[in-house]
Amino acid sequence: MQFRESVFIALDVIRNHKMRSFLTLLGVIIGVMSIIGMQSLIEGFQKNIRHQMEQLGASVFQVQKFPVQFGQQDREKYRNRKDLTWDHARVIEQYCTAVAQVGPEAWQWGIMAKYRDRRTGPANHLAGGVPAFFPNNGYFIEAGRALSDTDIQHNRQVAVIGQDILEKLFPYENPIGEHIIVDGRRYQVIGTLEKSGSAFGESQDNRIVIPLSTFLKFYGQNRSLNITVLAASPELMDTAIEQVIGVLRAVRKVPPGEPNDFEIFSSESLIETFDNMTRAVRIGAIVIVSFALLVAGIGIMNIMLVSIRERKREIGIRMAIGARRRDILFQFLVEAVFLSEIGGILGILAGVGIGQLVALVSPVPASIPVFTIVLGFVFCSLVGLVFGVYPAAKASGLDPIESLRYE
Amino acid sequence: MLIELQGIVKDYRLGLEIVHALNGIDIRIDQNEYVAIMGPSGSGKSTLMNLIGCLDTPTEGTYFLNGSNVSHMDDDQLAEIRNREIGFVFQNFNLLPRASALHNVELPLIYNGTPASQRRDLAEEALIKVGLKDRMGHRPNELSGGQRQRVAVARALVNKPSIILADEPTGNLDTRTGDEIMDLFEDLHDGGNTIILVTHEEYIAEHSDRIIRLRDGRVERDESN
Numbered sequence: 079m080q081f082r083e084s085v086f087i088a089l090d091v092i093r094n095h096k097m098r099s100f101l102t103l104l105g106v107i108i109g110v111m112s113i114i115g116m117q118s119l120i121e122g123f124q125k126n127i128r129h130q131m132e133q134l135g136a137s138v139f140q141v142q143k144f145p146v147q148f149g150q151q152d153r154e155k156y157r158n159r160k161d162l163t164w165d166h167a168r169v170i171e172q173y174c175t176a177v178a179q180v181g182p183e184a185w186q187w188g189i190m191a192k193y194r195d196r197r198t199g200p201a202n203h204l205a206g207g208v209p210a211f212f213p214n215n216g217y218f219i220e221a222g223r224a225l226s227d228t229d230i231q232h233n234r235q236v237a238v239i240g241q242d243i244l245e246k247l248f249p250y251e252n253p254i255g256e257h258i259i260v261d262g263r264r265y266q267v268i269g270t271l272e273k274s275g276s277a278f279g280e281s282q283d284n285r286i287v288i289p290l291s292t293f294l295k296f297y298g299q300n301r302s303l304n305i306t307v308l309a310a311s312p313e314l315m316d317t318a319i320e321q322v323i324g325v326l327r328a329v330r331k332v333p334p335g336e337p338n339d340f341e342i343f344s345s346e347s348l349i350e351t352f353d354n355m356t357r358a359v360r361i362g363a364i365v366i367v368s369f370a371l372l373v374a375g376i377g378i379m380n381i382m383l384v385s386i387r388e389r390k391r392e393i394g395i396r397m398a399i400g401a402r403r404r405d406i407l408f409q410f411l412v413e414a415v416f417l418s419e420i421g422g423i424l425g426i427l428a429g430v431g432i433g434q435l436v437a438l439v440s441p442v443p444a445s446i447p448v449f450t451i452v453l454g455f456v457f458c459s460l461v462g463l464v465f466g467v468y469p470a471a472k473a474s475g476l477d478p479i480e481s482l483r484y485e
Numbered sequence: 486m487l488i489e490l491q492g493i494v495k496d497y498r499l500g501l502e503i504v505h506a507l508n509g510i511d512i513r514i515d516q517n518e519y520v521a522i523m524g525p526s527g528s529g530k531s532t533l534m535n536l537i538g539c540l541d542t543p544t545e546g547t548y549f550l551n552g553s554n555v556s557h558m559d560d561d562q563l564a565e566i567r568n569r570e571i572g573f574v575f576q577n578f579n580l581l582p583r584a585s586a587l588h589n590v591e592l593p594l595i596y597n598g599t600p601a602s603q604r605r606d607l608a609e610e611a612l613i614k615v616g617l618k619d620r621m622g623h624r625p626n627e628l629s630g631g632q633r634q635r636v637a638v639a640r641a642l643v644n645k646p647s648i649i650l651a652d653e654p655t656g657n658l659d660t661r662t663g664d665e666i667m668d669l670f671e672d673l674h675d676g677g678n679t680i681i682l683v684t685h686e687e688y689i690a691e692h693s694d695r696i697i698r699l700r701d702g703r704v705e706r707d708e709s710n
Contacts (some may be wrong), residue, residue, distance in 0.1 A: 094583065149641070391579070392581055397564065397577045399568065399593045399640070400569070400593055400597060401596050402561040402596075403560055405563070478540050479535050482540075482579065
């Protein structure tokens with residue numbers, strides 16, 4: 079029937095009770111805002127990670143002693159695993175036919191580098207690698223050269239440095255051939271890495287790569303290595319993974335039927351892990367927001383009941399003039415849904431705003447979660463509808479004679 | 486015959502007691518009559534007005550309005566009858582406070598699905614008829630009492646109903662403004678409308694052609710004026 083009339087009335091009521099409407103809608107606004115805001119950050123993260131993973135390449139995977147994510151009580155279980163060694167890497171290289179390059183590597187987190195009177199911050203990382211380190215990690219040489227087999231064989235004190243280090247230590251000079259000091263030891267710079275940006279809100283350019291042999295000599299043999307593996311081609315990825323698992327189980331003497339005592343990650347499995355991690359957060363948030371909207375819906379129901387009592391005369395007049403019960407029902411339903419949707423729209427705007435704001439002031443990226451926005455809007459409308467039914471039914475059931483006399 | 490009430494009884498339950506508001510009313514009213522219904526309070530005149538106005542249905546008896554039996558209609562059918570056949574004018578105007586005069590007059594048309602373009606024209610026409618050409622955009626609180634009642638009359642007229650049913654239409658107005666409203670009813674009557682006036686003021690009832698006096702839920706006297 080008179081849809082426009084109903085919208086007109088709804089707008090008029092909201093206009094005439096701005097404060098009351100706003101307070102009623104606060105629940106809806108906050109609920110929708112938090113879910114949209116959170117979702118834009120999670121989706122932004124996901125996009126960013128995908129991007130990083132794709133850079134890494136579809137045919138690289140990594141073997142590690144520890145999984146990416148595990149609880150405190152599991153730590154014991156993983157710690158008792160045998161370390162992964164350089165020998166393991168050599169065996170893989172020798173026996174796995176689907177594998178092109180194998181790069182054992184080790185990391186020292188949080189080091190500082192010096193050149194003359196300049197120094198970097200303390201949040202840089204030192205990697206011990208082999209020539210395969212660079213292609214397997216998606217690093218490209220900008221100037222100079224990468225590590226060579228000879229560097230490895232002779233435990234040379236040479237280093238390839240990332241862009242952050244370069245900017246800090248060599249703002250004016252050509253770094254190639256210069257000597258930097260890390261943990262009191264001198265390394266000759268032989269190359270620089272191309273800029274690779276940031277992931278997880280952390281720079282990827284704060285790296286110094288030295289020969290693995292040198293690294294192990296200075297920082298200790300007694301550690302588990304990460305082994306990066308490049309399959310001969312993307313199609314051979316699965317075969318390569320199977321071969322590596324088979325070889326490692328044999329060498330590490332894992333009895334048949336026992337699970338692997340090492341972990342394998344590919345970009346795909348990492349994305350999956352991240353999705354699993356965020357899924358729990360998302361579901362939790364959706365549950366909490368659902369409750370928030372439920373409470374908000376009760377608020378809307380309450381304000382509609384108050385509004386109907388205030389406008390009893392109006393309802394009587396409309397009935398006397400020819401409004402049928404369903405006309406009155408419809409009018410108040412539209413009003414409740416409309417009210418709720420206005421809250422939803424404000425919440426969506428605020429949520430997107432918060433996402434963008436966080437992205438602006440921090441390295442965390444944000445995206446605009448279209449699906450969640452649509453879902454949030456539909457959900458708001460539903461809340462308005464469900465919690466509008468009772469007040470609207472009550473209004474439409476009023477007696478016209480009594481309502482006309484109501485003061 | 487426009488209105489035919491036969492043996493109308495209306496009982497109310499008031500707690501445990503049953504109140505007999507109307508005890509067998511027989512009234513016939515013709516097209517273009519000008520009738521006043523009078524009676525002291527408690528005589529049943531409000532109850533009778535609600536029945537004639539199709540806001541309520543009788544406990545017993547039949548009511549034919551414009552040929553159709555409305556005594557057993559359901560709420561929605563009654564709403565449609567009210568919209569089509571009856572134009573109400575109330576003592577306290579009963580306008581929507583936040584809507585303009587024009588929108589108030591448009592209201593009955595909205596509920597019978599008249600297209601928006603026609604609505605405006607019809608409402609303007611009705612407001613011009615009651616002499617409010619310059620006040621169409623005003624809200625009720627920007628109008629005087631007499632002007633408000635004129636808006637109410639325009640609203641009652643806009644659907645071209647069979648009856649204009651006025652309940653103490655001058656009760657909230659000073660004498661001079663009241664007389665103006667009564668002149669307006671006179672004009673409408675001359676224009677062919679049927680008018681039923683519910684009042685307890687003799688001098689208001691004087692304007693009508695026929696006075697029906699109620700007492701204790703019965704017709705005491707029914708005579709032409």
